[in-house]
Amino acid sequence: MLLLTPGPVQTRPETRAAMAVDIAPWDPDFGREYTMIRERVRDIAGGMAGVHATLPLQGAGHFVVEAAIRTFVPSAGRILVVSNGAYGERMTRLAREAGREPVVLAVPDTRGVLAEEVAEALAADPAISHVGMVYSETGSGVVNDPAAVGAAVRAAGRRLIVDAVSAFGALPFDLKAQPECDVVLFTSNKCLEGLPGIGFAVCPMERTRERAGLAGSWSFDLGDVLRHAERSGWGSFRFTPPVQALHAFGVAMEAYLAEGGQPARLARYTENMRVLRAGAERLGLRPYLDAAHQGPIILTLHQPEAPGFTLAGFVEALKRRGVLISNFYTTPTPTIRIGCIGAVTPDDMRFALGAMAGVLDELGVTRRAA
Structure with missing residues (x-):
């Protein structure tokens, strides 16, 4: 069967075969593999060792998007959500149900948002601390420009959350060039062609440490994910991880790098x-x-x-x-x-x-x- 959906996507036989093993998540061999995975995806995001960290979370892309909102947007804070498709609408709901106040910037789902539209919305509401945007809207297929939006966010002195779930690994992104970005989010599936089951956040470590314990959720606290890694090692996971999916993701990453x-x-x-x-x-x-x-x-x-x-x-x-x-x-x-x-x-x-x-x-x- 030829699978042509925007996710889960078709995977290589060797990636699927990697699931057919039993692995102990605390085994040192797996810990080394997991550490390497974190470093590789950090590098793809344009992150720097010692400055940015890869913070995995079990579950779907929505889980890690909610975790980012809870972690970085202050409790009862305001987030400007660019909404030009279904996934912008879902970010709005995730923010609202996390107790944050979404301010919706509605854009037609037939074009990307303009930087000046974001700048105007931020100028009109000084209480907004963050902008949330979807890089690739799979409702229609339209792509927003995080570099252009990020420049407007940076000029306004605000912070950026990028949902790159269906973009990461194919469309370019560079955290080094976007210091206003608190987090870029993606999953093991989609453009990296792994199996579903893990969400990833790549974040500036200093910003993330400051937010530990403030998410209103232990499970969805990216600051706590970072704190655990710094305390217990980068090859460790807070709770029982989807070990086989992580192992298969490592195989998919090898194919990604071999492809170019x-x-x-x-x-x-x-x-x-x-x-x-x-x-x-x-x-x-x-x-x-x-x-x-x-x-x-x-x-x-x-x-x-x-x-x-x-x-x-x-x-x-x-x-x-x-x-x-x-x-x-x-x-x-x-x-x-x-x-x-x-x-x-x-x-x-x-x-x-x-x-x-x-x-x-x-x-x-x-x-x-x-």
């Missing part, structure tokens, strides 16, 4: 997107985003307005042909979501396009109707 790291992964995903988008347009399917705003992570297409078309029917018919895509959408209008990330190639995109052509014929969707 971030530039090579971005190049492959960009070509995946180019092939898929051009082919979908030839099939008569209309992209949700203009090409100028299209990111390389996921292609979102308008659903055909044809009597025989339903999203559920399209997904199931594709599955019978060996291609699995998302069976839901998060845009205001009905769309189809097809991921371009994971251990997939442009040839896989061509295979998927052939399957899509067959399904559209089966459902009686003509090029004109699409």
